[in-house]
Amino acid sequence: MNRVRVLLLNAALGPLDYRVPDGMQVEPGSIVMAPLGPRKMPGVVWEPDSFPVEEIDPKKLRPLLELRDVPPLRAPLRRLIEWTAAYYFASPASVLRMVLSSGAAFADNRPISEYRLNGSVPDRMTPQREQALEKLIGVQGTISELANKAGVSIAVIRGLEKLGVFDREDVSPFAITANPSPDFDTVDLSVDQKNVSKILIDAVRAAQFKPFLLDGVTGSGKTEVYFEAVAEALRQDKQVLVLLPEIALTEPFLDRFHARFGAEPLAWHSGMKQSERKKNWRALADGNAKVIVGARSALFLPYANLGLIIVDEAHETSFKQEDGVRYHARDVAIMRGLHEKIPVILASATPAIESQHQVEQGNYQLLELPARFGGATMPDIEALDLTEDVPPRGSWLAPTLVNALEENLERGEQSLLFLNRRGFAPLTLCRTCGHRIDCPNCTAWMVEHRLTRRLACHHCGHVMPIPEKCPECGDEDSLVACGPGVERICDEVRMLFPQARTAIVTSDTIWSPQKAADFVHQMEAGAIDIVVGTQLVTKGYHFPNLTLVGVVDADIGLEGGDLRAAERSFQQIAQVAGRAGRAEKPGRVYVQTRMPNAPVIQALIKNDREGFYAAEIEARRQALAPPFARWAAIIVSSEDNKEAMETARLIGQTAPKVDGFSVFGPAPAPLAMLRGRHRHRLLVHALRSVDLQQIMREWLEQLEWPRAVRVGVDIDPYSFV
Ligand SMILES: Nc1ncnc2c1ncn2[C@@H]1O[C@H](COP(=O)(O)OP(=O)(O)OP(=O)(O)O)[C@@H](O)[C@H]1O
Numbered sequence: 001m002n003r004v005r006v007l008l009l010n011a012a013l014g015p016l017d018y019r020v021p022d023g024m025q026v027e028p029g030s031i032v033m034a035p036l037g038p039r040k041m042p043g044v045v046w047e048p049d050s051f052p053v054e055e056i057d058p059k060k061l062r063p064l065l066e067l068r069d070v071p072p073l074r075a076p077l078r079r080l081i082e083w084t085a086a087y088y089f090a091s092p093a094s095v096l097r098m099v100l101s102s103g104a105a106f107a108d109n110r111p112i113s114e115y116r117l118n119g120s121v122p123d124r125m126t127p128q129r130e131q132a133l134e135k136l137i138g139v140q141g142t143i144s145e146l147a148n149k150a151g152v153s154i155a156v157i158r159g160l161e162k163l164g165v166f167d168r169e170d171v172s173p174f175a176i177t178a179n180p181s182p183d184f185d186t187v188d189l190s191v192d193q194k195n196v197s198k199i200l201i202d203a204v205r206a207a208q209f210k211p212f213l214l215d216g217v218t219g220s221g222k223t224e225v226y227f228e229a230v231a232e233a234l235r236q237d238k239q240v241l242v243l244l245p246e247i248a249l250t251e252p253f254l255d256r257f258h259a260r261f262g263a264e265p266l267a268w269h270s271g272m273k274q275s276e277r278k279k280n281w282r283a284l285a286d287g288n289a290k291v292i293v294g295a296r297s298a299l300f301l302p303y304a305n306l307g308l309i310i311v312d313e314a315h316e317t318s319f320k321q322e323d324g325v326r327y328h329a330r331d332v333a334i335m336r337g338l339h340e341k342i343p344v345i346l347a348s349a350t351p352a353i354e355s356q357h358q359v360e361q362g363n364y365q366l367l368e369l370p371a372r373f374g375g376a377t378m379p380d381i382e383a384l385d386l387t388e389d390v391p392p393r394g395s396w397l398a399p400t401l402v403n404a405l406e407e408n409l410e411r412g413e414q415s416l417l418f419l420n421r422r423g424f425a426p427l428t429l430c431r432t433c434g435h436r437i438d439c440p441n442c443t444a445w446m447v448e449h450r451l452t453r454r455l456a457c458h459h460c461g462h463v464m465p466i467p468e469k470c471p472e473c474g475d476e477d478s479l480v481a482c483g484p485g486v487e488r489i490c491d492e493v494r495m496l497f498p499q500a501r502t503a504i505v506t507s508d509t510i511w512s513p514q515k516a517a518d519f520v521h522q523m524e525a526g527a528i529d530i531v532v533g534t535q536l537v538t539k540g541y542h543f544p545n546l547t548l549v550g551v552v553d554a555d556i557g558l559e560g561g562d563l564r565a566a567e568r569s570f571q572q573i574a575q576v577a578g579r580a581g582r583a584e585k586p587g588r589v590y591v592q593t594r595m596p597n598a599p600v601i602q603a604l605i606k607n608d609r610e611g612f613y614a615a616e617i618e619a620r621r622q623a624l625a626p627p628f629a630r631w632a633a634i635i636v637s638s639e640d641n642k643e644a645m646e647t648a649r650l651i652g653q654t655a656p657k658v659d660g661f662s663v664f665g666p667a668p669a670p671l672a673m674l675r676g677r678h679r680h681r682l683l684v685h686a687l688r689s690v691d692l693q694q695i696m697r698e699w700l701e702q703l704e705w706p707r708a709v710r711v712g713v714d715i716d717p718y719s720f721v
Pocket residue numbers: 187188189190193216217218219220221222223224225348349373539540541542578
């Protein structure tokens with residue numbers, strides 16, 4: 001039989017059948033090139049009865065064009081692709097796209113050509129050429145990467161290349177990786193740490209599916225403990241995947257890993273160059289790379305021989321992807337572990353309620369590290385009531401916090417101020433007419449960024465210069481910045497302590513792993529006294545001389561009012577507090593709030609995590625909220641509001657009547673307009689006994705809507721805007 005089913009890399013197309021030409025040997029998982037109309041398209045051979053396809057006369061089947069010289073996708077990964085597509089309402093092809101995420105990697109074994117300036121200057125200069133020559137100093141990359149970096153067109157770079165201003169280097173797709181060695185520099189574990197690591201080591205040896213929740217207070221040595229499991233996997237010659245919530249955390253992680261294992265793991269994140277992507281993809285698919293650390297997208301890569309998955313800071317909501325395939329990397333990691341038959345470790349100091357519930361249900365094994373390593377104590381947390389400890393007019397820091405900062409400076413210790421708001425001010429308002437400057441494409445205010453002298457929309461990226469007069473009434477000098485962002489807090493700190501060395505840490509300043517590494521090195525070298533940062537600084541970092549943490553506004557997180565608001569606030573503040581006093585010197589934490597009696601704040605100052613979680617879990621149980629029942633969101637959007645509204649209404653009216661399945665809405669989304677599209681939402685609630693996906697599939701598949709309307713389904717949603 002030479003007929004095969006092929007899943008093509010095209011989300012709009014289902015799988016198709018092809019004929020295998022004589023002399024070609026394919027099996028399920030083989031990566032092939034198939035003809036599609038006049039084009040060539042990559043695809044993967046699948047099991048014959050896997051997806052339903054249209055019957056085609058065998059004589060009309062077109063032959064496959066090529067078999068790629070890369071290892072076939074293994075069965076566990078094929079099952080994961082099918083599961084992810086079915087569970088999250090995505091096309092299998094869009095999941096496959098995440099697997100074959102380096103087009104170049106499986107395309108061929110040819111090297112990638114990279115270019116860098118060689119110092120020669122073209123005879124004729126243009127402003128673009130000048131810009132490129134200036135911006136590309138010290139940069140190496142493909143033509144399109146250079147164009148991107150320089151902010152000029154590809155044609156400009158090609159032109160320069162012809163004039164001989166670049167040297168070329170052909171980078172081989174095969175990486176030579178120094179592999180980590182399990183016993184390079186071991187540490188002596190405490191008794192608690194040893195007990196936990198023993199269980200993990202046994203699980204790696206057993207090579208069975210087994211999920212763990214590694215729950216240890218901040219600074220308890222979770223990383224050291226899971227490194228023991230990594231070491232065991234290395235001894236067994238298995239691969240390990242470590243997922244981190246933020247690419248900013250990869251660089252410090254690489255350093256730390258290097259110190260323990262004598263070589264860096266392979267990194268995988270969106271900031272990589274094409275040649276690195278190609279190399280790394282090949283190295284992990286061929287099994288040459290043993291340890292891979294990456295952001296959530298690393299989850300779908302075609303590992304040759306995976307033996308362990310670790311999800312660090314597993315409570316982080318950034319593991320949920322909010323566009324394309326809306327999957328949750330923590331949950332898919334568990335499913336990958338199930339299919340690969342390997343252990344999965346979720347590590348966190350503040351585990352998600354969902355994960356704790358799995359422990360209660362007996363699905364995950366709980367491993368606890370209740371104390372900080374080496375006798376370091378947990379920091380004292382104190383609430384500062386902003387209605388009593390009032391900051392002076394036009395300032396945001398309470399006198400008590402300012403005093404503490406001053407003392408810390410005098411002692412030569414480092415401090416951290418946390419505010420989860422980028423930019424200078426979240427709102428710009430006209431004093432004369434009350435006009436608020438909002439985004440033309442979104443239901444959102446433009447955020448002032450004083451460092452770049454611009455207003456920016458954090459939803460669509462729209463930017464504009466800060467206007468000199470009010471766009472509404474035309475009054476000059478009437479615009480005022482309202483509320484603080486990190487830049488404004490940093491200004492306040494500089495006014496108070498001109499001698500202090502400060503740093504702002506947000507995604508605007510730390511936008512690459514390299515920037516993150518620079519920041520960490522500066523902190524370690526003691527070149528920074530006071531850091532002002534967003535959630536980017538709340539997790540993972542270990543700075544022994546950081547002894548004071550101030551939470552500028554503990555109430556922000558509670559404003560949103562979605563079901564996880566309190567949980568998220570607790571996690572965020574507990575994590576940022578956990579950065580203080582991690583070594584010999586004790587830490588202090590001040591939490592500024594207008595609601596010192598709110599349960600979240602009380603739980604934090606009394607160090608009553610158990611009580612807080614118990615109350616939250618009970619509230620969820622009462623409300624039949626996740627994880628006690630399930631939700632799905634349906635988001636209908638279009639540039640034409642009427643079309644979007646009518647489609648949303650149609651979906652609402654045709655909602656199936658099934659016991660244990662209810663539909664709320666439609667209603668205009670809180671973010672009623674996003675990137676120029678009008679948005680309406682419905683929320684589906686289902687008991688666990690109901691097959692949510694099946695009911696939704698039958699319901700939505702029989703409906704039709706205008707082409708320009710997009711209907712997105714978000715299973716287990718985390719965002720409600
Ligand atoms: N057994 C040990 N021997 C030496 N140093 C250790 C040991 N255990 C932990 N440490 C050190 O203590 C510090 C905190 O450990 P680690 O970063 O692993 O904790 P964590 O639980 O992952 O913290 P967090 O959740 O706050 O990120 C690190 O500098 C680590 O190297």
